Amino acid sequence: MAEVIKLCQPGVISAYPITPQTHIVEELAQMVANGELKSQFINVESEHSAASTVLGAVATGVRAYTATSSQGLLYMGEVIFNIAGMRLPLVLTCANRAVSAPINIWNDHQDSVSLRDAGWMHFFAEDIQEAADLHLIGYRIAEDKSMMLPVMVCMDGFILTHGIETVDMPTQEQVDKFLPIYRPLYKLDPENPITMGPLADPDYYMEARFALQDTLKDALGLIPKVMAEFAKVFGRTYGLIEEYRTKDAERVIVAMGSVCGTIKEVVDEARAKGKKVGLLKITAFRPFPTQRIYEALKDVPKVAVLDRALSLGSFAPLAAEVKAVFFGKKKKPACISSFIVGLGGRDVTKDSIKEVLRLLTAKEVSGEFIDLKPELLKENYS
Amino acid sequence: MFGPLISKPGSSRNNKTGAWRVESRPKFLQQNCIACKMCVLVCPEGCISGTEKNTYNCDFTYCKGCGNCALICPKKDVVMVKEDPALLKGLGDR
Secondary structure, eight states, X not given: OHXXXXXXXXXXXXXXXXXXXXXXXXXXXXXXXXXXXXXXXXXXXXXXXXXXXHHHHHHTTOOXXXXXXXXXXXXXXXXXXXXXXXXXXXXXEEEEOOOSSSOOOSOOSHHHHHTGGGSOEEEEOSSHHHHHHHHHHHHHHHTSTTTOOOEEEEEETTTTTSOOOOOOOOOHHHHHHHSOOOOXXXXXXXXXXXXXXXXXXXXXXXXXXXXXXXXXXXXXXXXXXXXXXXXXXXXOOOOSEEEESOTTOSEEEEEOTTHHHHHHHHHHHHHHTTOOEEEEEESEEESOOHHHHHHHHTTOXXXXXXXXXXXXXXXXXHHHHHHHHTTTOSSOOSEEEEEEOOGGGOOOOHHHHHHHHXXXXXXXXXXXXXXOOGGGXXXXXX | XXXXXXXXXXXXXXXXXXXXXXXXXXXXXXXXXXXXXHHHHHOTTOOEEXXXXXXXXXXXXXXXXXXXXXXXXTTOOEEEEEOOXXXXXXXXXX
């Protein structure tokens, strides 16, 4: 990941180490120290400071980068909202990890999903190649003059951050062709002073928020265009969603992130046995591609939505939104079941996916935990 | 789409807070003033000015009528009086 960030040539990098993000920024610090990357690496005492530092850097009109995970992302929380609200096109890597308590350093999506309402674009990577490519696409979209919004590239902690895979690393020429030098629409400049993020009283605040909402709707149009341009330069195709063998499918699993690779294998095996199953991979969780999901699933009889995060006390986050897509629609799946998988790094194996398919019957289930160990649960603490 | 995002410096001059006054405004009597400048320091709008004793006054374009100057004056040389509607003309609605 550090290699691809180096190709993006950020002028300022600031980060605080946290597992499983550490080696990304550690490597970047090394590159800066070695003089391989002309960038300023600013060491800070916390994620709150790291986010504030890159906020300031982008505000002065320079491309910046940070990465974090779990508690670190939550600690950045208020600055995360500010970066979007101030319309600063930052790219952040979230090495997706579970959130305390209990403390857990392994993968699920609770950290970034908890910040879904901040105004950032959230792109989930299935494999390491996609994670690398989404950073290039991310900068290009974020810095588009019609967007000026931050992008969070979400990659599963350990599974992707520490996995070893052959990756086609683009050349600097290719990257420069696709991602031109960042020219900001506005910047902090002593020669032409402005105030960013000033107080907006009730006369102004609503318009600022409306503009964010409206721009994220426009992003649904821009993202596929930029991804098509990416395909022209690099030869790899991405989308807001990916429909994998869904055309005539009777059962489709909806999921985000690395688990999609496992699901594709299960789908292939089931298809070989004549079972009509498919996968709908959500790459863009924000903005949420409602229309594309509707088109992809409207004729599918049974849908299973996998969540690697919870909205405690309510429906699972992704499942709730997929269900909302079909509310009041004539054409819709007869059954949309919701499953919770792989929290805190519990492996989501092919057997886990087969269990989901087994439970995906006409009887709709909501928030069904897969691979739960009932022997660890007790009604009273004594 | 962009909303209100950035402001240029000096914009507070355009916000004529004098329109915020409702019932009363300060009156600088200029009789027992000792030029202690307490009123200047306490004014939230920074709209009080003066040099010598008994020369202090405020700019009614920005005076919100908060009364802090009258409260702090050690010589009771600033008093709050009933608002003069003529002074509010041309300041806008707020």
